Amino acid sequence: DTGVSQNPRHKITKRGQNVTFRCDPISEHNRLYWYRQTLGQGPEFLTYFQNEAQLEKSRLLSDRFSAERPKGSFSTLEIQRTEQGDSAMYLCASSSLAEPAQYFGPGTRLLVL
Amino acid sequence: GEDVEQSLFLSVREGDSSVINCTYTDSSSTYLYWYKQEPGAGLQLLTYIFSNMDMKQDQRLTVLLNKKDKHLSLRIADTQTGDSAIYFCAESFSSNTGKLIFGQGTTLQVKP
Numbered sequence: 001d002t003g004v005s006q007n008p009r010h011k012i013t014k015r016g017q018n019v020t021f022r023c024d025p026i027s028e029h030n031r032l033y034w035y036r037q038t039l040g041q042g043p044e045f046l047t048y049f050q051n052e053a054q055l056e057k058s059r060l061l062s063d064r065f066s067a068e069r070p071k072g073s074f075s076t077l078e079i080q081r082t083e084q085g086d087s088a089m090y091l092c093a094s095s096s097l098a099e100p101a102q103y104f105g106p107g108t109r110l111l112v113l
Numbered sequence: 114g115e116d117v118e119q120s121l122f123l124s125v126r127e128g129d130s131s132v133i134n135c136t137y138t139d140s141s142s143t144y145l146y147w148y149k150q151e152p153g154a155g156l157q158l159l160t161y162i163f164s165n166m167d168m169k170q171d172q173r174l175t176v177l178l179n180k181k182d183k184h185l186s187l188r189i190a191d192t193q194t195g196d197s198a199i200y201f202c203a204e205s206f207s208s209n210t211g212k213l214i215f216g217q218g219t220t221l222q223v224k225p
Contacts, residue, residue, distance in 0.1 A: 004155075033212065042117075042201050042215030043156070056212065091155055100144045100205060102213060104156040 004105035006092050012111045013082055020078045021108045025094030032075050033102060034067055036060065037089040049075060082112045117202060117216035124222040131192045133219045135185040135202035142204035145178060146213065147187045150199045159187070159200075189221075197223045 005024045013019050025032050030051050035043035046065070048056045051072040061067075064082075069075040079086055089109050093102040116138040125131045137145070143164050148156040162169045162176045162185075169176045175188040185202055199220050203213040 006155075031211065035213075040217070042203070042217050043213070045212040045214070048212055093156075095211065100211065101146070101158055101161055102211070103158060104148075106155040109153075 004092055004094055004103055006090075006105040006108050008108060009106060010109050010111075012113065014113050015082060015084060017082055018078065018080045019082060019110065020076055021090055021092075021110075023075045023077070023092030023094075023105060025073070025075070025092070026096075026103055029094035029096045029103075030072065031095045031097070031102075032069055033093040033095075034075070034077050035091040035093065037091055037107070038087075043091055046077075079110075082110075084112045086110060087112045117204060117214055119200075119202060119216040119219045121217070122220050122222070124224065125192050127192060127194055127223055127225050129192055131187075131189040131196070131221055131223075133187045133189075133200050133202075133221065135187075135216055137183050137185065137202075137204050137214075139204065139206065139214075140180070140183065141206055144205045145176075145185050146203040146205070147174075147176065148201045148203065148215075150201065150218070156201065192221075192223050194223045194225060197221055 007022045032049045034046040037043040047067050049069040064080045067077045089107045091107045093104045095102045119135050146161040147159040150156050173190045177186045199218040201218045203215045
């Protein structure tokens with residue numbers, strides 16, 4: 001198992017553009033989480049899936065953000081009409097029901113110009 | 114409410130022990146975690162402890178939990194330059210889906 005993977009690793013975009021990030025969790029992990037981390041801060045929870053169902057969304061997740069996990073495997077996070085305040089590291093994590101630990105991917109660093 | 118606090122910076126000499134501290138406010142936390150983050154990288158899980166335990170040891174790492182004072186610490190024995198990183202504590206709760214609440218991180222600087 002290669003762990004959680006995220007693509008792309010870096011993304012630079014202009015304000016107003018849409019971006020999409022992908023996360024591939026550890027195989028057989030049925031829980032998947034998205035977090036956002038800004039410079040000098042700890043990660044903040046955005047949303048959570050159990051299999052294909054999105055079960056919780058943070059109030060940080062404005063209506064410009066949408067996340068999917070269509071087949072209960074990989075997940076995508078889309079940000080529409082990006083703003084400079086969206087610049088951050090977007091982290092994905094996965095876990096299994098058998099263990100409380102969440103394993104993180106390397107993150108996607110977004111810069112909105 | 115949910116709040117996790119850490120001191121921002123710790124500097125030690127190589128070979129010394131490091132102790133990184135964390136306080137949390139919500140007594141309903143079920144698990145407490147320590148993660149390590151190197152520059153530009155994701156978070157690496159170091160260890161976690163169930164809230165009804167007092168201590169957990171894993172090689173050079175010792176976690177102490179004082180539930181009465183809501184205080185968690187991570188001790189790294191024989192600290193090496195490769196231990197230089199940001200360390201985050203985090204908590205999860207039984208009442209929700211397992212999302213983690215993180216502190217702001219402690220930067221550990223190890224001097225040779």
